[in-house]
Amino acid sequence: MESPEKFRILIVDDSDFSRLNMSKMLTEAKYNIIGEAANAKEAKAILSDRKAHLAILDVVMPEVSGIELAQHISDNYKDTAIMMVSSLAGESIIIDSISAGASDYLQKPFKKENFLASVEKILERFNLE
């Protein structure tokens, strides 16, 4: 796999704690965090300005859900992969997330090694040479 710092990642979660937690895990693993957003509006503003290889999205957010945001990203940013994270992991939400374009779905609370393994697996598709 390419070196992690070449990969640009956007984190979208309405939980301050969750954003901080994921950002810390990814930064320690040397990934390049291009932005953190607390809702879909902020996420769209970041994506219109900066390219992301991966968007990590929470499912339950105010106003626009993570699943709706995933659909927007799938429709408008074909080169951005999507990973969903949520404490909810019922079959219907996972199916809706995959249908909206998510490559993986991780239930909170997750272990750091599982989170980073999912990120790495999704990013394997990109050849940055």
Add this chain to the structure above:
Amino acid sequence: METEKYKFTTSSIIDVLQASMLPELNIYNQAQLEIDTPLIKAQNVHPKTTHEVGVKLKLEGDLSGEVFCLIDTYNKDVAQTEGQFFKTLFIESMNILMGQVLTLLENEHDISCLVSHPEFLDRDSKLELSIQRDTTTMNVGYKFISIHNEFDCRILFNICK
């Protein structure tokens, strides 16, 4: 095809929620939730004190209603510097606990619910339960154990049948 809404009795609501309450949950090694008193029907709901802060979540779907998660900070020293971190950790912990409970309800009991974004309840917020004739209120107690402190936490499910 329209699906029939899940039909509950008071005892069946209590049974499925009791079966879905996690005995313990580790939150990223920053906090631990441990069940303290089992879920029971609440006969009397004590008013929220000014030492309690918490979150309110709304439920829609097979179970509809609201959930109040309150943490008692009486006589606890949550230092000013860690206050914001503590608040976000507590909100995320309740979010995760409720998400795990709702996932068990769907996967084990075929009860599907949507949960809202959490609304923070500060010291001055009142506990306003929407009581209707077909509402069942249940209470469960958890210990919220952070790195520096241990707190009593009560979770109220106010569910419409």
